[in-house]
Amino acid sequence: EIVLTQSPGTLSLSPGERATLSCRASQSVTSRYLAWYQQKPGQAPRLLIYGASSRATGIPDRFSGSESGTDFTLTISRLEPEDFAVYYCQQYRTSPFTFGPGTKVDIK
């Protein structure tokens, strides 16, 4: 099973600041089979990024994803009030298609 580790667990930032979220895989996630989701309280998750760096339709360009080996990064260039939420990474290369434990981005 591929284990995903996300860091930090909580990120406290102010609106307008840059957020950098990390997701590390225990094994190679080939062909960039890595997605990022945003979840707000009481809501279903929303797909942000797939294929490590492709934005889903309707996702603002302040969200970007990148990859370096088994390390993946979600960057929010300038935090908007609606961006404060929990973010999960997921690998869909090998079953079970595991999620990371999440990073909560909260208001400082």
Add this chain to the structure above:
Amino acid sequence: EVQLLESGGGLVQPGGSLRLSCATSGFTFSTYPMTWVRQAPGKGLEWVSVISGSSDFTYYADSVKGRFTISRDNSKNTLSLQMNNLRAEDTALYYCATSEDCTSPSCFLWYWGQGTLVTVSS
């Protein structure tokens, strides 16, 4: 517009069974894999199971293997999850999810339902 609507959740005793359903519309159901994801109260997302469009392939998380069975009825555009021998740790909000972008089970999840709550307690 793609719509996913889960149902069938409720309170069940440990060792009991429950069958969840996910009614779908707005896309060619039989073409795409369907996934169940769950979320225990106050916890993160846990991938549970996926089934291919033609039901040729099914995969399960180790935590549910042998107890849960995923299935689909392409004539009714409906996904199901039969859950047997339920445990307290199965208590969660269960989401069905899919994507129109891949026909392989190895796919991200673009569309999500709102979930159905399963509570396992005596």
